[in-house]
Amino acid sequence: MRAVVLAAGWGQRLRPGGDRAKILHPLLGLTFLDRVILTAKEAGVTEFVLVTGHLGEEVEAYAGDGSRWGVQVTCVRNEAWEGGNGTSVLAARPHVDNAPFLVLMGDHMFDPVVLRSLLAARLDPPVVAVDTHLDVIPDLEEAMKVRLDGDRVGAIGRELADFDAVDCGIFLFDGSVFPVLEETTAAGQGELSAAVAALAERASLRAWRIPATWWFDLDTPEMVARAEKALLRNLGKKEDGPVARFLNRPVSVRISRRVVNWPLTANHWSLLSFSVAVTGSLFLAVGPLVGFIVGGLLAQLASILDGVDGEVARLRHAASPRGGWFDAVLDRYADLALMLGLAIGAWRVSGDPLLWPALVLAVTGAMMVSYTSARYEGAGLGPSPVGGLPAKRDSRILILMVGAILVAPLVTLVLLAILSHGEALRRLVVWPRAQRGNS
Amino acid sequence: MRAVVLAAGWGQRLRPGGDRAKILHPLLGLTFLDRVILTAKEAGVTEFVLVTGHLGEEVEAYAGDGSRWGVQVTCVRNEAWEGGNGTSVLAARPHVDNAPFLVLMGDHMFDPVVLRSLLAARLDPPVVAVDTHLDVIPDLEEAMKVRLDGDRVGAIGRELADFDAVDCGIFLFDGSVFPVLEETTAAGQGELSAAVAALAERASLRAWRIPATWWFDLDTPEMVARAEKALLRNLGKKEDGPVARFLNRPVSVRISRRVVNWPLTANHWSLLSFSVAVTGSLFLAVGPLVGFIVGGLLAQLASILDGVDGEVARLRHAASPRGGWFDAVLDRYADLALMLGLAIGAWRVSGDPLLWPALVLAVTGAMMVSYTSARYEGAGLGPSPVGGLPAKRDSRILILMVGAILVAPLVTLVLLAILSHGEALRRLVVWPRAQRGNS
Numbered sequence: 001m002r003a004v005v006l007a008a009g010w011g012q013r014l015r016p017g018g019d020r021a022k023i024l025h026p027l028l029g030l031t032f033l034d035r036v037i038l039t040a041k042e043a044g045v046t047e048f049v050l051v052t053g054h055l056g057e058e059v060e061a062y063a064g065d066g067s068r069w070g071v072q073v074t075c076v077r078n079e080a081w082e083g084g085n086g087t088s089v090l091a092a093r094p095h096v097d098n099a100p101f102l103v104l105m106g107d108h109m110f111d112p113v114v115l116r117s118l119l120a121a122r123l124d125p126p127v128v129a130v131d132t133h134l135d136v137i138p139d140l141e142e143a144m145k146v147r148l149d150g151d152r153v154g155a156i157g158r159e160l161a162d163f164d165a166v167d168c169g170i171f172l173f174d175g176s177v178f179p180v181l182e183e184t185t186a187a188g189q190g191e192l193s194a195a196v197a198a199l200a201e202r203a204s205l206r207a208w209r210i211p212a213t214w215w216f217d218l219d220t221p222e223m224v225a226r227a228e229k230a231l232l233r234n235l236g237k238k239e240d241g242p243v244a245r246f247l248n249r250p251v252s253v254r255i256s257r258r259v260v261n262w263p264l265t266a267n268h269w270s271l272l273s274f275s276v277a278v279t280g281s282l283f284l285a286v287g288p289l290v291g292f293i294v295g296g297l298l299a300q301l302a303s304i305l306d307g308v309d310g311e312v313a314r315l316r317h318a319a320s321p322r323g324g325w326f327d328a329v330l331d332r333y334a335d336l337a338l339m340l341g342l343a344i345g346a347w348r349v350s351g352d353p354l355l356w357p358a359l360v361l362a363v364t365g366a367m368m369v370s371y372t373s374a375r376y377e378g379a380g381l382g383p384s385p386v387g388g389l390p391a392k393r394d395s396r397i398l399i400l401m402v403g404a405i406l407v408a409p410l411v412t413l414v415l416l417a418i419l420s421h422g423e424a425l426r427r428l429v430v431w432p433r434a435q436r437g438n439s
Numbered sequence: 440m441r442a443v444v445l446a447a448g449w450g451q452r453l454r455p456g457g458d459r460a461k462i463l464h465p466l467l468g469l470t471f472l473d474r475v476i477l478t479a480k481e482a483g484v485t486e487f488v489l490v491t492g493h494l495g496e497e498v499e500a501y502a503g504d505g506s507r508w509g510v511q512v513t514c515v516r517n518e519a520w521e522g523g524n525g526t527s528v529l530a531a532r533p534h535v536d537n538a539p540f541l542v543l544m545g546d547h548m549f550d551p552v553v554l555r556s557l558l559a560a561r562l563d564p565p566v567v568a569v570d571t572h573l574d575v576i577p578d579l580e581e582a583m584k585v586r587l588d589g590d591r592v593g594a595i596g597r598e599l600a601d602f603d604a605v606d607c608g609i610f611l612f613d614g615s616v617f618p619v620l621e622e623t624t625a626a627g628q629g630e631l632s633a634a635v636a637a638l639a640e641r642a643s644l645r646a647w648r649i650p651a652t653w654w655f656d657l658d659t660p661e662m663v664a665r666a667e668k669a670l671l672r673n674l675g676k677k678e679d680g681p682v683a684r685f686l687n688r689p690v691s692v693r694i695s696r697r698v699v700n701w702p703l704t705a706n707h708w709s710l711l712s713f714s715v716a717v718t719g720s721l722f723l724a725v726g727p728l729v730g731f732i733v734g735g736l737l738a739q740l741a742s743i744l745d746g747v748d749g750e751v752a753r754l755r756h757a758a759s760p761r762g763g764w765f766d767a768v769l770d771r772y773a774d775l776a777l778m779l780g781l782a783i784g785a786w787r788v789s790g791d792p793l794l795w796p797a798l799v800l801a802v803t804g805a806m807m808v809s810y811t812s813a814r815y816e817g818a819g820l821g822p823s824p825v826g827g828l829p830a831k832r833d834s835r836i837l838i839l840m841v842g843a844i845l846v847a848p849l850v851t852l853v854l855l856a857i858l859s860h861g862e863a864l865r866r867l868v869v870w871p872r873a874q875r876g877n878s
Contacts, residue, residue: 321818325815325870326871329810329863330867340796356798359799360795364802370814371809371813374810375767376817377816378815378816379760381760381761427768
């Protein structure tokens with residue numbers, strides 16, 4: 001699938017000076033252009049026609065041949081960009097064949113699921129993606145309104161009084177759109193919306209309803225702020241435990257927001273979180289009271305930082321199964337180090353021989369909770385079922401921190417052993433009977 | 440896809456008395472009929488037409504409506520079965536529509552890959568599967584020989600002098616085969632091979648070469664013995680370590696062969712292996728010398744029995760991801776019990792405090808070897824790469840047995856810790872760079 005990305009406009013409401021291309025405006029570690037290209041790439045688009053205009057040289061130099069994104073990009077300069085974005089679609093004409101192609105606005109941002117669903121629906125062009133969730137549309141006045149007639153567009157226009165949806169700026173066209181664009185442009189209407197309205201008048205424009213999710217027309221600083229919020233709000237994972245959800249994630253998202261521009265990869269953050277945990281384990285091994293307090297707090301800090309690697313990767317569209325594996329294996333070693341540190345610190349003070357069997361059971365329990373889940377997914381049984389005892393990593397580390405600060409190492413290890421082996425045994429009984437896809 | 444299974448013949452070379460239907464002859468826990476149906480089911484066939492004749496009532500009572508195999512079976516009695524197996528194909532006519540259907544011999548057994556590959560090739564009927572690996576065909580004299588003409592059958596016949604392949608008894612037909620069968624039957628030639636020869640004469644019969652693998656026409660006790668050997672030889676897994684391959688597997692296969700008929704499921708065998716390991720760990724906890732020897736031997740026996748569950752499941756076409764998961768989780772607990780037992784047994788004698796950290800590291804190392812692999816597959820990165828230190832379960836348990844018998848518990852635990860953590864750390868460095876599909 002090929003996509004034409006419109007990146008010719010000035011964007012004067014966002015960058016009144018027009019000093020730098022709007023499309024290269026940064027948003028949480030990536031430019032607008034990065035986001036639209038990488039989102040489309042995730043949906044399976046591999047070839048792009050990038051239509052430039054205002055500050056075209058800057059945009060073209062940034063995009064190059066697309067290898068920075070691992071896709072193929074052809075840049076086309078639209079000298080007539082001030083005539084409206086319809087002229088930019090026309091400028092792409094020599095670079096698309098008769099097969100269906102997408103038209104995307106370079107300054108729109110949307111949940112990747114939108115494009116994936118649209119392409120999966122395999123509709124015949126012309127199609128416009130519309131959002132019927134009118135109550136959550138910001139800036140409804142500025143939006144291009146759409147009246148639906150079944151699955152067709154009945155009417156479209158900014159001034160429409162009676163409407164059911166708004167146009168999301170995502171189109172599926174084929175070569176038949178160009179004659180219409182030529183007509184409307186020749187009639188002095190250079191905006192794509194004029195051609196879209198002409199298609200709607202002929203009752204030939206299919207309206208495709210997007211799922212209930214976020215998308216933004218990044219036209220003003222306020223919309224950019226809203227988009228940033230939406231991206232950050234969606235950084236959590238559905239398998240997050242309660243401690244991760246309500247304590248760690250809110251903090252780690254604030255950190256990720258600040259550090260996403262730093263020249264550190266997600267794997268660097270995994271290593272950093274691991275280092276903090278190992279440092280914490282050394283403090284724990286020193287023993288109470290200061291060692292236990294500092295060690296416990298560092299353990300919890302490591303648990304919070306453990307969210308940053310994945311968040312940075314997702315914000316940059318750079319999440320990978322290998323990165324997730326690397327982080328997970330480091331986490332197991334961090335768990336081992338922390339519990340071993342706690343046991344050594346306590347042993348130095350009390351010499352209590354019960355600490356050792358408690359440590360063996362606590363550390364193997366932690367690993368079994370992770371193993372049962374990883375092996376389940378490795379067997380192709382789908383995402384591991386949710387629910388159960390508070391024995392996942394977020395809960396275990398919080399318990400360890402509290403136990404260390406309260407100087408109750410043996411009780412802490414026994415509690416961790418009971419919770420984690422209890423959960424592993426629960427899974428051994430329940431999961432073989434679990435139904436697929438109940439996550 | 441629908442399959443017609445020919446199950447009408449007497450099979451007098453295998454059962455000279457004709458006292459029980461040949462098709463219900465047992466072979467490693469399943470009857471011939473079970474095997475042909477379950478093999479086809481694995482390739483995606485869900486509807487079967489079973490043509491019975493000799494001892495038809497017995498076969499029909501056994502097959503029922505197919506629910507015993509989770510498929511749909513329609514039984515058709517061919518009263519004229521003594522007229523040749525072509526008449527059995529004709530008897531199935533009212534139960535197949537014009538779509539392509541398979542014809543399988545109820546007394547042939549073949550590697551499931553054969554049917555999967557044939558159906559994946561999506562050829563137009565009529566097709567006959569042929570084997571060109573003539574040097575490994577047993578009983579070549581009795582086989583139906585095929586001379587190839589490109590991808591067509593040039594000539595076919597038992598007495599053919601100049602031939603390139605033999606007919607495997609697997610056909611893909613559609614409704615157009617019936618008129619040919621009627622012709623040849625009317626001409627007094629009731630065997631399917633006569634119709635096949637007629638199709639070949641018209642140069643319209645496609646020959647599809649099967650991959651290099653095993654298949655058997657279970658005509659004589661000797662062929663049944665050969666088929667049994669082939670099934671047993673293929674029970675190993677490609678991820679088996681060296682100890683599994685050369686020590687455990689040869690023994691476990693002999694056990695599986697004997698117990699496959701017992702009314703125990705694969706999960707029962709997983710639990711039995713686990714119980715033997717736990718019993719071994721109790722003996723180990725008693726301490727040297729008798730406890731260590733008995734415990735060590737029981738550990739190795741458990742390791743051998745650990746192969747039986749999967750072998751029994753595979754022999755019965757009953758292997759499942761859930762069963763594999765259940766076995767894997769029990770194995771981790773058996774590992775924990777055995778190493779804990781060894782450490783307790785040694786501790787009771789020596790009181791050496793180094794035993795505890797050695798135990799912690801040995802037991803976590805064992806889990807990390809399993810975890811890194813499970814998590815890798817869970818991340819969708821494909822089968823985990825092979826190679827590395829001898830730290831998989833088969834090697835670890837052998838080391839534990841030898842160490843226990845030599846009464847060297849601390850050295851054993853330290854060696855296990857070094858090998859397993861060494862392997863886990865090797866993976867942490869090497870695997871993120873591993874290429875996909877290099878297993």
